[in-house]
Amino acid sequence: xxxxxxxxxxxxxxxxxxxxxxxxxxxxxxxxxxxxxxxxxxxxxxxxxxxxxxxxxxxxxxxxxxxxxxxxxxxxxxxxxxxxxxxxxxxxxxxxxxxxxxxxxxxxxxxxxxxxxxxxxxxxxxxxxxxxxxxxxxxxxxxxxxxxxxxxxxxxxxxxxxxxxxxxxxxxxxxxxx
Amino acid sequence: xxxxxxxxxxxxxxxxxxxxxxxxxxxxxxxxxxxxxxxxxxxxxxxxxxxxxxxxxxxxxxxxxxxxxxxxxxxxxxxxxxxxxxxxxxxxxxxxxxxxxxxxxxxxxxxxxxxxxxxxxxxxxxxxxxxxxxxxxxxxxxxxxxxxxxxxxxxxxxxxxxxxxxxxxxxxxxxxxxxxxxxxxxxxxxxxxxxxxxxxxxxxxxxxxxxxxxxxxxxxxxxxxxxxxxxxxxxxxxxxxxxxxxxxxxxxxxxxxxxxxxx
Numbered sequence: 001x002x003x004x005x006x007x008x009x010x011x012x013x014x015x016x017x018x019x020x021x022x023x024x025x026x027x028x029x030x031x032x033x034x035x036x037x038x039x040x041x042x043x044x045x046x047x048x049x050x051x052x053x054x055x056x057x058x059x060x061x062x063x064x065x066x067x068x069x070x071x072x073x074x075x076x077x078x079x080x081x082x083x084x085x086x087x088x089x090x091x092x093x094x095x096x097x098x099x100x101x102x103x104x105x106x107x108x109x110x111x112x113x114x115x116x117x118x119x120x121x122x123x124x125x126x127x128x129x130x131x132x133x134x135x136x137x138x139x140x141x142x143x144x145x146x147x148x149x150x151x152x153x154x155x156x157x158x159x160x161x162x163x164x165x166x167x168x169x170x171x172x173x174x175x176x177x178x
Numbered sequence: 179x180x181x182x183x184x185x186x187x188x189x190x191x192x193x194x195x196x197x198x199x200x201x202x203x204x205x206x207x208x209x210x211x212x213x214x215x216x217x218x219x220x221x222x223x224x225x226x227x228x229x230x231x232x233x234x235x236x237x238x239x240x241x242x243x244x245x246x247x248x249x250x251x252x253x254x255x256x257x258x259x260x261x262x263x264x265x266x267x268x269x270x271x272x273x274x275x276x277x278x279x280x281x282x283x284x285x286x287x288x289x290x291x292x293x294x295x296x297x298x299x300x301x302x303x304x305x306x307x308x309x310x311x312x313x314x315x316x317x318x319x320x321x322x323x324x325x326x327x328x329x330x331x332x333x334x335x336x337x338x339x340x341x342x343x344x345x346x347x348x349x350x351x352x353x354x355x356x357x358x359x360x361x362x363x364x365x366x367x368x369x370x371x372x373x374x375x376x377x378x379x380x381x382x383x384x385x386x387x388x389x390x391x392x393x394x395x396x397x398x399x400x401x402x403x404x405x406x407x408x409x410x411x412x413x414x415x416x417x418x419x420x421x422x423x424x425x426x427x428x429x430x431x432x433x434x435x436x437x438x439x440x441x
Contacts, residue, residue, distance in 0.1 A: 015432045018425045021418040027429040045410045065424030066434045074420045078378045078403045079410040083333050089326070090392065117436060140432055 001043035002162040003050075007134030007153075011053040011085065013124060014061045016040075016137050016157060033139065036157035040137065043160070045081065053085045055127040057120070085131045087123055095126035098149050107145045118142050125150045182260075183234065184267065185307035186210060186315075188241035193302050195241055202297050206315065207243050209287075209294035210306055216287035217273070218266035223342040226250070227266065229259040267308040274313050276325070277386070277395040292318045325384040326392060334379045336402075339366045346399055348379060352391065359383070359397040370404060378403040 012020070019034040020041035028034035044052050054076075063071045076084070099122040108118045125146040128136050135153040136143065137160075147154035186207050188198065195203075211231050218227030228250050235244030247263035249255070273280050273288060280288055295315040298304055304315035337356055338347040344363045349356040359381060365371060383397035406413065428434050 014435055018431050021414060022423070022425050022428075022431075025423070025426045027427055031429075041414075042411055061435060062425070063421070066428050067437075069422075069424045071421035071424040074417060075403075076417050077408070077410070077413040078405050079408060079413050080376070080405055082410060084331065084378065086331050088330050089328050140436075 001039055001160045003043060003047050005160045006044065006047060006050040008049065009051045009053060009131070009133050010044075010135040010137055011055060011124070011128040011131070011133040012041075012058070013136060013138035013140060013143055014055075014058040015139055017054060017058055018062060033157070036161070040157040040160055048081065050081070052082045053128065053131055053133055054082060055124045056084055056086045057123050057127065059084060083131070085127045087127055091123075091126050091130040094130045095122065098151075099126060099146075103149050107142055107149070111142065118146070122146050125152065128152055182264075182309065183244060183246040184210070184214065184231070184309075185235075185305075186241075186243045186245075187303075187305045187307070188298070189303045189305070190301040193241060198241055198299070198302070202294075202299075203241055206291075206294040206298060206304060209291040210315070211245060213284075213287045213291045214263070214266050214270055214308075216284055217270045218262055220281060220283050221265055221269060221342070222262055227262065229263045229266075231263075264309060268311075271308050271311045271313055272396075274318060278384070291315070324387070325395065326387050327382060327384055329380075329382050331378055331380040332383075332394075333376060335376050336373050336379075339371065339373055348399075350394070353393040355393070357394050357396060359394075359399050361399040361402075365399070365402055371402065372404065376405045378405075 016037050019028065019031075019037035022028050023034050023038035044050055059076060063073070065071050099119075104118050104122060121140065121143050125136065125143065128147075129150045129152055133152060135155055136147050137157055138144065138147075138154055139156055144154045188203055188206075214231065215227045218229060219225065222228055229247040230250050231245040232248050233243065234246045235242065247260055249259035272278050273284060274291075295304055295318045298316065302316070306313050306315050332348070332350050334348040334350045336346060337349055339345070339361065344361050344366050345358050346361045346366070347356050347358050379399055380401040380403075381397050381399040383394045385392040386395050425431060425434075
C-alpha cells in the first residue's frame with residue numbers, strides 16, 4: 001500500500017472491515033479483494049497520520065453475524081488510531097440534508113436491494129460525513145452512490161496500492177506516441 | 179483591574195455614582211458577592227466557603243467596585259482560601275453563562291443576582307469581572323440558553339480528574355477548548371483510571387448550539403474505556419477469535435450483508 005494516498009481520516013465499510021479480519025479463512029484465501037483489505041488494514045496500522053473510523057452500525061453488523069451465527073458478546077478493542085463513530089443527533093441532522101426519501105429511492109432504483117437496506121447504508125455514510133471522514137473505503141455499489149450524494153470520496157481498497165507506473169525502473173508497456 | 183479578584187463595572191450614558199440609586203447598584207454588588215460565596219460554599223467539602231470578600235476599590239468617576247478574597251478564619255491558609263475563591267469564581271461564570279445546569283443549592287442566590295440585575299436602569303451596562311473572565315450581568319435577564327443534550331461516545335484525552343464532587347476535564351480533537359464533566363467517584367478511583375491518557379468516553383453531554391460545531395460545554399461521564407497501547411492488527415485478530423469468528427465461512431460478505439438486511 002502507498003501511505004501517501006491515505007487521507008487524514010477514512011471510514012471502513014462493513015464488508016471491508018470484515019474482510020480485513022477474515023483474510024486467512026478458507027473462504028477468502030484466494031480472494032484478491034480480501035488481500036487488498038488486509039494489506040490496507042495493516043498499512044493503516046503502521047501510520048499515525050490517518051485515523052480509521054468504524055461506524056457503530058458496522059460493529060453491529062459484525063456482531064450480528066451471518067444468518068444463525070451471531071458473535072459472542074465481546075467488546076471490540078479500544079486502540080490508538082481506530083475510532084468508533086456513533087450515530088447520534090448531529091449525524092441525523094446532517095443526514096437530513098442529503099439522505100432524503102427520494103435520494104434513497106433513487107439509489108435503490110434499478111437494483112434488487114431493498115430500500116430499507118439502502119437506508120441502513122446511508123447511516124454509515126452519514127456517520128462518515130458527520131465525523132469529517134475524507135473517504136469511505138467500500139466495495140458496495142450502493143455505498144458509492146450514497147457517498148456521492150453526501151459529497152464524500154469513496155474508494156475500493158486497491159485504490160491505495162502504489163501506482164504501477166511509479167515503480168522504479170518500470171517503463172510503460174505502451175508509451176504514448178509523440 | 180485585578181485579574182485575581184472581582185470587579186463590578188456599571189457603565190452607560192450618564193452613569194455615575196450620583197446618578198444611580200445606591201440601593202440598586204450596591205444591591206447588585208451584594209447579590210454578586212453572595213452568589214460567589216454560595217458557589218464557594220457549595221464546592222467546598224466543609225460546607226462553608228473558606229473565604230470572604232473584601233472591598234478593595236471604589237472609583238467615583240464611574241461606578242466601579244473591586245473585591246478580593248480573604249481567609250474566612252485565621253486558621254485557614256491564605257492559599258487554600260484563594261484557591262477556593264478562584265474555583266468558585268470560575269464555576270459562577272459557568273453557571274451564569276448557562277453552560278451547566280444550576281444545582282438546586284445555588285438556584286436561589288443566582289436568581290437573586292438575576293433579579294438584582296433586572297432592577298438596574300435600562301441605560302446601565304453591568305459587567306462583572308470574575309478573575310480573567312467578564313460576564314455581562316445586564317444580559318442575565320435573558321433566559322438561559324437551551325443546551326442540547328446528547329448521549330455520545332467520544333475519543334477524548336483526560337486532562338484532569340478528581341475533586342470533592344468528582345469531575346473530569348476532557349479534550350476532544352473536534353473542539354478547541356476542553357470541557358469539564360461530572361463523573362462518579364468509583365470510576366475515578368478505579369485502578370485502571372489514568373490522567374493524560376486517551377479513552378473512549380461515554381456519557382450524556384451538553385452542547386452549545388450557538389457556537390460553530392455545537393461544542394460540548396459539560397456533561398456526565400458514565401463509562402471510560404482507556405486506549406490499549408497494543409498492536410492494533412493483533413488486537414482485532416484476537417477480538418475476532420474471541421467473538422467466535424462469526425463471518426468465517428462466508429464467501430461473499432457483501433451479498434450476505436445485503437441478503438439479511440438490518441433485521
